[in-house]
Amino acid sequence: MINQYETVFIATPVLSEAQMKEAVDKFRKLITEHGELVHEEDWGLRKLAYPIQKKTTGFYHLFEFRAEGQFVNKLETEYRRDERIIRFLTFKMDKHAIAYSEKKRKMKNESNAKEE
Numbered sequence: 001m002i003n004q005y006e007t008v009f010i011a012t013p014v015l016s017e018a019q020m021k022e023a024v025d026k027f028r029k030l031i032t033e034h035g036e037l038v039h040e041e042d043w044g045l046r047k048l049a050y051p052i053q054k055k056t057t058g059f060y061h062l063f064e065f066r067a068e069g070q071f072v073n074k075l076e077t078e079y080r081r082d083e084r085i086i087r088f089l090t091f092k093m094d095k096h097a098i099a100y101s102e103k104k105r106k107m108k109n110e111s112n113a114k115e116e
Helices: 017-034 069-081 095-115
Strands: 002-011 035-052 055-068 085-092
Touching (some): 002 017, 002 035, 002 095, 017 035, 055 085
Antiparallel strands (some): 002 055, 002 085
């Protein structure tokens, strides 16, 4: 059964721009091979709530996608194997989370259109 998921990962802050892009491309490709990418956001470099591996900042990236349930295990295994990723979280979106996410994107697109 196909469900909708949201996954956020934090990459180590010592990566160059090219290395970060390579990490994002790797996971984007993995998601598009096994499902459908719905939305993606690059949140950039942010301060962590607490140090992880003696680091206080990290690059945050979000993917929203539709895929089979067993794919999430494969995705999270890839996160664990990749030393660039210091934390990740994936969760299954219910109909309310999907509606909220779509509404949020619509409002963001409308505000961007007004600014132009």
